[in-house]
Amino acid sequence: xxxxxxxxxxxxxxxxxxxxxxxxxxxxxxxxxxxxxxxxxxxxxxxxxxxxxxxxxxxxxxxxxxxxxxxxxxxxxxxxxxxxxxxxxxxxxxxxxxxxxxxxxxxxxxxxxxxxxxxxxxxxxxxxxxxxxxxxxxxxxxxxxxxxxxxxxxxxxxxxxxxxxxxxxxxxxxxxxxxxxxxxxxxxxx
Amino acid sequence: xxxxxxxxxxxxxxxxxxxxxxxxxxxxxxxxxxxxxxxxxxxxxxxxxxxxxxxxxxxxxxxxxxxxxxxxxxxxxxxxxxxxxxxxxxxxxxxxxxxxxxxxxxxxxxxxxxxxxxxxxxxxxxxxxxxxxxxxxxxxxxxxxxxxxxxxxx
Numbered sequence: 001x002x003x004x005x006x007x008x009x010x011x012x013x014x015x016x017x018x019x020x021x022x023x024x025x026x027x028x029x030x031x032x033x034x035x036x037x038x039x040x041x042x043x044x045x046x047x048x049x050x051x052x053x054x055x056x057x058x059x060x061x062x063x064x065x066x067x068x069x070x071x072x073x074x075x076x077x078x079x080x081x082x083x084x085x086x087x088x089x090x091x092x093x094x095x096x097x098x099x100x101x102x103x104x105x106x107x108x109x110x111x112x113x114x115x116x117x118x119x120x121x122x123x124x125x126x127x128x129x130x131x132x133x134x135x136x137x138x139x140x141x142x143x144x145x146x147x148x149x150x151x152x153x154x155x156x157x158x159x160x161x162x163x164x165x166x167x168x169x170x171x172x173x174x175x176x177x178x179x180x181x182x183x184x185x186x187x188x189x190x
Numbered sequence: 191x192x193x194x195x196x197x198x199x200x201x202x203x204x205x206x207x208x209x210x211x212x213x214x215x216x217x218x219x220x221x222x223x224x225x226x227x228x229x230x231x232x233x234x235x236x237x238x239x240x241x242x243x244x245x246x247x248x249x250x251x252x253x254x255x256x257x258x259x260x261x262x263x264x265x266x267x268x269x270x271x272x273x274x275x276x277x278x279x280x281x282x283x284x285x286x287x288x289x290x291x292x293x294x295x296x297x298x299x300x301x302x303x304x305x306x307x308x309x310x311x312x313x314x315x316x317x318x319x320x321x322x323x324x325x326x327x328x329x330x331x332x333x334x335x336x337x338x339x340x341x342x343x344x
Contacts, residue, residue: 033261037251
């Protein structure tokens with residue numbers, strides 16, 4: 001991997017955080033907390049646990065900023081810490097999917113469209129939660145968080161080839177699950 | 191523009207979806223060119239785009255202002271107590287080790303008073319004094335050095 005400290009706007013903050021600079025730490029909260037929360041919530045399907053994961057991630061950042069190596073972007077490192085924290089919780093208890101999750105944004109389209117979107121969102125949420133953790137992490141990082149293949153593979157600590165395999169298998173499983181759900185819905189409406 | 195195989199373009203579609211903007215930058219231009227002249231690849235990209243759209247139906251989770259406040263408090267409060275405890279443990283670890291060893295020693299001594307003290311054997315050694323011209327001076331100095339009073343006899 002190459003040294004990314006020159007192109008990563010967060011890199012200069014890490015030595016300051018390691019020295020106990022609270023302002024530098026808070027700058028990284030402003031830059032990444034929302035995306036880390038979205039990532040954790042999509043990984044776990046549970047808002048409160050996702051907030052705990054993000055809290056753990058930033059505690060690690062505050063305590064271990066000195067361990068960060070400039071070979072990876074800071075955001076990638078944060079995703080890796082958050083993913084590991086989420087994985088710990090997934091191993092402890094499999095969260096349930098809460099369709100009434102109040103933490104989700106309602107985009108506010110027309111009522112009919114909203115029902116269709118809600119049904120699709122429920123299906124996607126259920127299908128995502130049914131994926132093996134590694135496939136889910138790959139899909140969330142690349143599709144929802146917009147990471148490149150190189151960044152997502154670094155966050156998951158795997159090769160780009162392995163990431164692409166996870167993505168392809170995950171997307172195939174999602175397509176199948178959503179097709180099955182569509183057939184179910186069509187069957188229900190008859 | 192680098193060359194790219196048809197299989198590789200298919201792999202990109204299956205992994206990253208139907209939007210070329212998500213494909214790796216180094217391969218994107220060649221992959222798009224290959225795609226444009228291949229109806230089967232184009233169909234695969236359309237199917238992948240349908241899945242992309244379905245995935246986009248999942249709403250973006252709300253940010254959490256209260257979480258953000260809690261996170262920003264971490265330097266002052268979140269880890270302060272834990273750091274204090276960790277520092278205290280680090281600072282007092284040697285002393286705690288010595289205290290534990292001492293307490294164990296006392297407990298063992300209470301449990302079995304017959305055990306010898308460190309550096310002392312269990313055998314009784316009888317000392318016989320030998321009268322020589324300088325014995326008294328030597329014996330008194332030696333006795334004084336180990337804490338005996340001059341009136342103690344050997």
